[in-house]
Amino acid sequence: MMEKYVTSAGSAVAAGLANHLWQSTLVALIAGLLTLALRKHQARARYWLWLAASLKFLVPFSLLVDLGQRLTWTRHSAQSVSAGFYFAIEQLGQPFSQSAVRVSPAPHPAMVSPGLTHFLPFLTLLWLCGCVAVVLLWTVRWYRISSAMKSLLPLQHGREVEALRRVERSGGLRNPIPLLLSRASLEPGIFGISRPTLIWPDGISQRLDEAHLEAILAHEVWHVRRRDNLSAALHMLVEAVFWFYPLVWWLGARLVEERERA
Numbered sequence: 424m425m426e427k428y429v430t431s432a433g434s435a436v437a438a439g440l441a442n443h444l445w446q447s448t449l450v451a452l453i454a455g456l457l458t459l460a461l462r463k464h465q466a467r468a469r470y471w472l473w474l475a476a477s478l479k480f481l482v483p484f485s486l487l488v489d490l491g492q493r494l495t496w497t498r499h500s501a502q503s504v505s506a507g508f509y510f511a512i513e514q515l516g517q518p519f520s521q522s523a524v525r526v527s528p529a530p531h532p533a534m535v536s537p538g539l540t541h542f543l544p545f546l547t548l549l550w551l552c553g554c555v556a557v558v559l560l561w562t563v564r565w566y567r568i569s570s571a572m573k574s575l576l577p578l579q580h581g582r583e584v585e586a587l588r589r590v591e592r593s594g595g596l597r598n599p600i601p602l603l604l605s606r607a608s609l610e611p612g613i614f615g616i617s618r619p620t621l622i623w624p625d626g627i628s629q630r631l632d633e634a635h636l637e638a639i640l641a642h643e644v645w646h647v648r649r650r651d652n653l654s655a656a657l658h659m660l661v662e663a664v665f666w667f668y669p670l671v672w673w674l675g676a677r678l679v680e681e682r683e684r685a
Contacts, residue, residue: 436543443483444668451476451670458677466684467649473677474654480661480671550667557663568614575603575622583628583636587621590640594648611639616656619647651682 454476458469578584584602591599600613601620611627613619621643628636646652658675665671 439483443480444665447476447479448670450479451674458681466681470678470681470685473674473681474658477658477661477671477674477678480665481657553666554663557666561659561663571605571607572603572614572620572622575605578602578604578623583623583640586633586637587640587644590637590644594641594644596644596648600644600647611643613643613646613652616650616652619652645685646682649685654678654682 454472457472461468461472587600587602601618603620603622604625605622606625609622609624611624612622614622621640631639655678658671658678662671662675
């Protein structure tokens with residue numbers, strides 16, 4: 424009895440995951456077509472399309488619908504037109520559900536996937552190991568930067584601070600961004616989400632005129648204004664959960680590309 428229950432549950436989870444990946448892939452495909460149509464428009468429009476495609480992976484419509492059907496929803500007879508329309512939409516949204524592929528009376532749950540009982544724990548463990556590995560890698564990177572920031576010199580005045588404050592006012596930012604001077608060979612960058620900090624490499628200012636200095640600072644200020652670090656963190660969550668799906672990593676590359684252009 425327990426084996427049949429586990430097998431049936433495993434089949435439901437596999438079908439739900441397949442439907443979720445199919446729907447998310449379809450959304451990404453639509454986003455890709457729209458970005459091609461908007462290739463001559465502003466980069467921020469393409470960026471938001473890719474971000475929407477990424478966040479779709481965090482919204483498991485198929486799993487929620489399947490759960491609702493199993494717990495609370497009993498289908499009733501309806502008019503033929505509305506029933507046919509609903510069935511067509513359901514087939515498109517959930518092509519891997521049993522109702523979409525059934526051509527004969529429903530098989531016994533134990534006959535749906537005989538080997539699933541043996542492979543489900545292994546696949547779950549494999550997914551969990553990959554998820555932990557991705558999160559651990561990002562945690563180590565964040566910890567290294569966070570630790571290095573403790574030794575950086577805060578800039579309270581100077582040419583860079585004055586230019587940064589001007590750019591902040593023009594960008595409509597109310598809270599000033601802390602500026603930390605780094606002696607490492609880094610590019611200027613924003614670190615943090617709730618309290619963003621600008622890391623500025625030592626010596627770069629001497630090689631920049633006023634226009635170039637403000638252009639670089641404006642680039643970083645716009646990252647803060649657009650909350651790009653928060654969006655990047657959300658996509659990192661998508662990559663951690665769906666690390667096995669190459670599409671999410673491809674979406675990440677598109678997000679970085681359009682984010683920098685924007």
